[in-house]
Amino acid sequence: MANDSAALRTVELYDTREGRQKPLEPRQSGHVGMYVCGVTVYDLTHIGHARVYVFFDVVERFLEHLGYDVTHVRNFTDVDDKIINRAEETGDDPLELSARFIEEFNEDMSALGVRHADHEPKVSECIDEIIEMNETLIERGYAYEVDGDVFYRVEEFDGYGKLSHRDLDEMEAGRSGRTEDEADDKKKHPFDFALWKSSEDDELGWESPWGWGRPGWHIECSVMSTKFLGECFDIHGGGSDLIFPHHENEIAQSEAANDCEPLANHWMHMGLVNVVSEEDDEVEKMSKSLDNFWTTRDVLDEFDNEAVRYFLLTAHYRKPITYSxxxxxxxxxxxxxxxxxxxxxxxxxxxxxxxxxxxxxxxxxxxxxxxxxxxxxxxxxxxxxxxxxxxxxxxxxxxxxxxxxxxxxxxxxxxxxxxxxxxxxxxxxxxxxxxxxxxxxxxxxxPYAEALREIRNLKLQDRDITPEEIEELIAERKEARANEDYERADAIRDELVDHGIELMDKDWGTLWRAR
RNA sequence: GGCCGCGUAGCCAAGUGGAAAGGCAAGGGCCUGCAAAGCCUUGAUUCGUCGGUUCGAAUCCGACCGCGGCCUCCA
Known part of the structure; x- marks a missing residue:
């Protein structure tokens, strides 16, 4: 419910594009449209994903608390080369594999208290709209077809680079380390990117004006945000590693295909999750290649769900946070x-x-x-x-x-x-x-009793003592204390402390907790 | 090389022009049979270094040192 006094409060949000904090002024009074880039579903989520979705869950909850009506869109990228490759390895159907990881995603998010978005579209369900946007971009001269592939012509879009604050010439100069791939030969500019990729006949694909194929990586977000939020909207979020090229390309696609800009008034980018290296104690980015990778599942197995959520909120969202x-x-x-x-x-x-x-x-x-x-x-x-x-x-x-x-x-x-x-x-x-x-x-x-019990039992996982044994010792100590046998009572306390268990005497009994 | 950002007490972490939040750890106290928990209390004359602007800077500017991210898939 809208709260009149609270709704008057000004919310200030940073915007990556303008590089400054500015007031949130919804395009539609009282209504906020928010698009958060979702995951490519070919594996379990990691703690970095968790940070992003926990954070935007808080954004939604707070704005709603203030009385805004929030439309939250979070996509699933279920058509992608990584999925296709993974499916080949495991012998699964790509869409079945991605469906399975969507379920895993939902399980992790639910454990973290992340609510469902209002719309959670999948690429595989937006193929028609993707083809339409491709056609529009070609008609308007922003895209071209080469042998069944469709590429975006970055030089045609004046604002290319305005989000990540760089220009094409500078990037070209710095691209010495880039690996070439065969698609480069077809591109008119090295930074042109695929809107549509041709597929082999037996590969995952859809019929299109350019033949059998599948969408490129960036186009789905432009299509989905347009479909559910309109051509322009208020907040667009994601990890800061998406600023370039993903979000830059989204702007190029949407603003060229639609007649509205800026695509989003506030680009909110999350700092990444770092870990401390076991070898040299230095902070480093969490990544699979460094083998310092934490899945949300692993973290939740070891720590209380809510503690994980709390941890993710301890640092400001734009700063990196160190998992330890x-x-x-x-x-x-x-x-x-x-x-x-x-x-x-x-x-x-x-x-x-x-x-x-x-x-x-x-x-x-x-x-x-x-x-x-x-x-x-x-x-x-x-x-x-x-x-x-x-x-x-x-x-x-x-x-x-x-x-x-x-x-x-x-x-x-x-x-x-x-x-x-x-x-x-x-x-x-x-x-x-x-x-x-x-x-x-x-x-x-x-309820507090439930939370405290769950935290306690989780910590007890790696202890060589059970709650039953603890209760027995507590009962024995109670007896000893009643007889003023404090020596025995303290011996029991010490024994429990050795197991990492602390006792807390209350007027009405004794509580214990694991440290 | 280009772009973005960071460097605040032993540790984590806010603050970004006008008297250095908060948490963890540590010391002291209250409470307790003893503890734990909880509460109270102590702790940065100082915010990477060096200059500059200012009546006044952790906060602005410059240089330098150190670190990270992006520029290739990435939340």
Whole structure:
């Protein structure tokens, strides 16, 4: 639902093309069209993909929170040489192979809390429109056919290079390392690129005016964005490695075929995910050739889903982020802290006589936390409205959680400085604000007991002790403590610590967690 | 060679012209039978180096050093 006061907030977004941050002014008031380049589905997703789609999920959630109606389009490139090659290796049908990896993609994204886009078109379902755009480009003189291939004539498009801030002559000078391929002979300019590629009769393909063939790599995004968002739209996103040539070519195609420019008002490009090299400790780009590659699946097997999402939001989206065990563990710890805060708030509310689902208690914010609570949402929104400063947003959320813990301590003290009504009112206010912020970032969406248990059990995976054994030891220690046999009680604690298990004594029992 | 970007405490990370957010780790304290968790508290006279602009710069300009990305498929 639109929130009138929030909708007035100006959202500023960086735009790669102009190289500056500028206000989001939707072409259609109150409606934002956003196209995010999807994956080529020939393998499992990696953590770099995860970063992109988690981020744009947050963009969508936040804009909707502000009251915008967002149309989010994310494609699947299911026709591509890499898919065809992979299918040849495995003996699969290319479209069946890509369909399988679309399912894998969806599984990963669902685990990360990434919601489906409004439209998720596939290349194989847009062949007619792709052929049409090719014909338009040929008619308008921007493309030419050579022996069943269709190429885009880059010299014909005046603005070629305006996104990546380079010009054709400079690029030509620097292309010494490029490998030649047979298609180069057919091209009129080395940077001309394929809009349509001829296929062998037994290869994946479709009938076209130029014979049996398949689309080139860039054309599908121009076609799909036009189809679902119109000729021009507000936000176009993807990894920064797509700036050239993919997005540059998209602009060339769309702006030449349609009569609208700029194609997108805001080009938002994600920093890449780096890893620390095991050999020399240097940061390097994650890539298959360096064998430092992390699939989303592997990471999710080892770390809590939400911790992975949290980690991906700890750095600003335009900066690179380094994947490391330390960083993931720290993110896990923060997620645990946030849920433990919700747990503590729940305990204190129970102690104050409130049960979950009760109507809001009447009261006033306790003085010590009042400014933190009232200032929370404005600060949180301001952080995200400033080119999605998620680091700042998480810091603000952390401050709120701290206020919650402060209050929880207050409630537990012998002489609370506030009335039970005000304390309860304040606790509920903090809890609801935390959940609200969580729903925008896509975190804190689980019941705390469930989240804490899942994190705990995941960590226990590589420990040589089971929850049952831990519970037995806790029971034995309880007995010892009742008998004031602290020596035995401490011995049990030490034994558990050796297994990486920490005990936390509460008034009502003993909790444990894995470190 | 061209283009884009980065270099902030032991580590992660915001800030980009007007008193250096936040987190992790570390020290001290409260709490606890002891702990853990939580809370409080300490910590960059300083933001790669050297110059310049300015009343004032981590923030702008220049040079230099170091690092990364793109220019070939890539999120």
């Amino acid at each position: 065990m330390d960083n993931l563990e720290e993110a896990t710890q923060r997620v645990e802290y946030l849920y433990a805060t919700l747990e503590r708030i729940g305990e204190r509310l129970t102690q104050l006589g409130h049960t979950e689902g009760d109507s809001l208690p009447d009261g006033e914010l306790v003085g010590s936390v009042a400014s933190t609570v009232t200032g929370f949402l404005p600060k949180f929104e301001a952080a995200l409205a400033d080119d999605f400063n998620t680091s700042e947003a998480l810091a603000v959320l952390g401050d709120l959680a701290k206020a919650g813990n402060e209050l929880a301590t207050e409630v537990g003290s012998t002489n609370p400085n506030a009335s039970p009504e005000d304390l309860a009112f304040s606790l509920v206010a903090i809890e609801s604000h935390m959940r609200k912020a969580g729903s925008i970032l896509g975190v804190l969406e689980r």
